[in-house]
Amino acid sequence: MTRPATVENVRTPIAEILEQSLNEIYLLNAQTLHFEYASRGARRNLGYSMDSLQKMTLLEVEREFDEASFRALIDPLVKGEKEILVFEATHLRADGTHYPVEVHLELSPRPEQVQFLAMAFDLGARRRAEAKLRANEAGFRTMINTLPQLAWIAEADGFRSWYNQRWYDYTGTTPEEMMGWGWQKVHDPELLPEVTKRWNEATAAEQPLDMEIPLRGADGKLRVFLTRAEPLRNEEGQVVQWFGTNTDVHDQRLWEEAQRETEKRLQVVMEHMTEGLVISDFNRNLLHWNPAALRMHEFGGAEEVLGNLHSFARIYELSTTEGNVMPIDQWPLPRILRGEHLHDLELRIRRLDKEWLRIFSYSGTVLHYENSKGLAFLTIKDITERKQAEEALRDAKVNLEYKVNERTAQLLAKSKELENFCYSVSHDLRAPLRGIAGYSRLLLENYYERFDEEGRSFLTNVRSATTHMTDLIEDLLSYSKLERRKLSSTVIRLPAFVSKVLAQFEDSLQNVRLIVSVDDFHVRADPDGLAIALRNLIDNALKFSIHAPEPVIEIRAWTSDSNCILCVRDNGIGFDMRFYDKIFEIFQRLQRAEEYPGTGIGLAMVQKAMERMGGRVWAESQVGGGAVFYLQLPLSGPTPGPFEQLQEQDL
Numbered sequence: 001m002t003r004p005a006t007v008e009n010v011r012t013p014i015a016e017i018l019e020q021s022l023n024e025i026y027l028l029n030a031q032t033l034h035f036e037y038a039s040r041g042a043r044r045n046l047g048y049s050m051d052s053l054q055k056m057t058l059l060e061v062e063r064e065f066d067e068a069s070f071r072a073l074i075d076p077l078v079k080g081e082k083e084i085l086v087f088e089a090t091h092l093r094a095d096g097t098h099y100p101v102e103v104h105l106e107l108s109p110r111p112e113q114v115q116f117l118a119m120a121f122d123l124g125a126r127r128r129a130e131a132k133l134r135a136n137e138a139g140f141r142t143m144i145n146t147l148p149q150l151a152w153i154a155e156a157d158g159f160r161s162w163y164n165q166r167w168y169d170y171t172g173t174t175p176e177e178m179m180g181w182g183w184q185k186v187h188d189p190e191l192l193p194e195v196t197k198r199w200n201e202a203t204a205a206e207q208p209l210d211m212e213i214p215l216r217g218a219d220g221k222l223r224v225f226l227t228r229a230e231p232l233r234n235e236e237g238q239v240v241q242w243f244g245t246n247t248d249v250h251d252q253r254l255w256e257e258a259q260r261e262t263e264k265r266l267q268v269v270m271e272h273m274t275e276g277l278v279i280s281d282f283n284r285n286l287l288h289w290n291p292a293a294l295r296m297h298e299f300g301g302a303e304e305v306l307g308n309l310h311s312f313a314r315i316y317e318l319s320t321t322e323g324n325v326m327p328i329d330q331w332p333l334p335r336i337l338r339g340e341h342l343h344d345l346e347l348r349i350r351r352l353d354k355e356w357l358r359i360f361s362y363s364g365t366v367l368h369y370e371n372s373k374g375l376a377f378l379t380i381k382d383i384t385e386r387k388q389a390e391e392a393l394r395d396a397k398v399n400l401e402y403k404v405n406e407r408t409a410q411l412l413a414k415s416k417e418l419e420n421f422c423y424s425v426s427h428d429l430r431a432p433l434r435g436i437a438g439y440s441r442l443l444l445e446n447y448y449e450r451f452d453e454e455g456r457s458f459l460t461n462v463r464s465a466t467t468h469m470t471d472l473i474e475d476l477l478s479y480s481k482l483e484r485r486k487l488s489s490t491v492i493r494l495p496a497f498v499s500k501v502l503a504q505f506e507d508s509l510q511n512v513r514l515i516v517s518v519d520d521f522h523v524r525a526d527p528d529g530l531a532i533a534l535r536n537l538i539d540n541a542l543k544f545s546i547h548a549p550e551p552v553i554e555i556r557a558w559t560s561d562s563n564c565i566l567c568v569r570d571n572g573i574g575f576d577m578r579f580y581d582k583i584f585e586i587f588q589r590l591q592r593a594e595e596y597p598g599t600g601i602g603l604a605m606v607q608k609a610m611e612r613m614g615g616r617v618w619a620e621s622q623v624g625g626g627a628v629f630y631l632q633l634p635l636s637g638p639t640p641g642p643f644e645q646l647q648e649q650d651l
Contacts, residue, residue: 337366342363
């Protein structure tokens with residue numbers, strides 16, 4: 001099997017970048033599904049060498065697929081219906097163990113053959129890390145798109161065929177505009193001839209390009225970029241592609257012009273930082289301690305610590321948060337000097353000459369200047385009190401977090417299911433309903449005389465059914481929005497609130513004997529949610545008592561422990577308590593729609609509204625004896641504050 005260009009170029013800059021990735025990155029032969037390349041992270045996770053993997057196919061690692069099922073899975077990708085395919089699978093390691101992964105698969109057509117580019121993310125590791133990564137961006141982008149530079153790929157003749165997202169973000173262009181030689185549009189016209197000349201010379205000589213070029217951004221302004229292009233060669237030394245990056249050095253050049261002023265300002269900042277800052281050279285000499293760092297370590301002055309790291313180690317001992325003492329080579333500063341970029345590394349630090357123990361969080365990196373020169377910057381935060389508080393709360397949180405996570409997963413699943421269903425209803429049913437309603441109206445308006453009585457009746461029934469279906473869709477969407485809407489907890493004065501809701505039924509209540517007995521109770525609830533619940537209960541009471549000789553609706557409230565019970569009673573047809581479990585379910589109806597119109601969603605919305613605001617709803621009834629519905633809400637203080645009063649006025 002011939003190795004593709006990507007494998008042959010493992011020493012090219014892009015391949016070196018791929019090798020440094022901790023994620024699993026693969027190139028697969030699109031025809032045979034054999035591995036043609038696997039990154040170091042992939043080889044480590046699977047436990048196979050590169051030679052072993054090249055003799056294997058993807059199906060030997062992802063055993064849940066056979067060739068037929070896998071081909072069916074990737075068919076939309078092969079046909080161009082999708083640019084990227086994301087699916088979950090289980091990888092089989094060389095030692096027989098399994099681990100779950102999320103696979104991102106792209107089709108990568110190349111001149112010599114078609115390949116699949118796959119990135120696999122260890123879901124097990126990701127889930128374990130989620131708690132620490134909540135403040136960071138969720139998920140991972142493709143490796144090249146995460147580069148801080150603008151990046152691009154050109155074919156052997158210089159024709160540019162790909163740009164990363166940062167290029168488009170900066171230039172404000174589209175892939176269609178930039179394809180081929182479109183990159184010339186974002187260059188300074190005065191310098192473009194020289195840039196084009198240098199680029200043509202580099203491609204002709206097959207030598208790297210390195211120059212500073214102004215590029216025009218989406219705002220129309222030019223910024224200076226350090227442009228570097230490296231030829232990617234195959235095993236025979238032939239250039240098959242070019243990989244280029246544009247690094248924004250505009251600010252750096254401006255900074256160099258005002259270096260002295262900037263250094264003064266930087267010194268002021270370092271001296272007033274609340275975080276500790278320690279600066280070291282490559283020989284581990286401690287060159288600078290800012291005042292915060294001195295205070296954290298209880299040093300009186302810089303003269304006590306301006307030495308090397310070994311001198312510091314005679315005073316302090318560092319260990320992991322579990323208490324394992326660390327050798328000096330594993331301390332933050334040596335790790336930074338070896339090229340690591342540290343972010344919030346938590347360690348215990350103990351002073352050897354007295355009772356003194358703290359927990360510090362270390363971050364840092366190496367900053368280079370004047371070519372190979374550089375300094376290591378170490379920032380320190382004292383997190384002792386925070387860690388002590390976390391330890392005290394950890395045991396109490398374990399059980400609560402488990403329940404919250406379990407409940408959250410259930411609610412998310414229900415919400416997603418409802419959202420998908422409602423989306424389908426909204427977009428797939430409304431259009432044909434509008435057509436049915438429109439055409440049936442035209443038939444009645446323009447062809448009324450041509451139909452006999454039966455035909456007119458049929459059309460009238462069609463329009464009635466269309467209206468009912470439209471109402472059903474609207475109620476269903478309202479139910480879906482209720483599930484997703486943001487809650488607010490407000491102190492509500494119940495008598496005023498009930499009066500405002502009843503005012504919306506002024507016309508409907510003219511022939512109804514209305515009894516309201518609500519004392520000046522104050523409850524804490526979501527105003528919109530409570531209004532939805534109360535309106536639906538009043539609407540139900542009106543609808544199902546319409547045939548009573550004298551319709552009567554009662555609204556009463558009383559206290560029970562720390563709660564307020566609000567009830568709505570009617571003297572309508574009632575319902576059989578044997579079917580109690582169904583009345584709050586969506587689309588469940590106990591009476592025929594022809595007799596009592598409705599969509600079967602109202603009581604489901606009542607239950608959902610009460611459930612989301614932490615309240616409760618229940619009912620009692622008997623056939624022919626009316627029904628009573630109860631709402632339980634938490635009581636609040638007797639007098640709402642100014643902000644709460646303002647909210648009440650807006651109900």
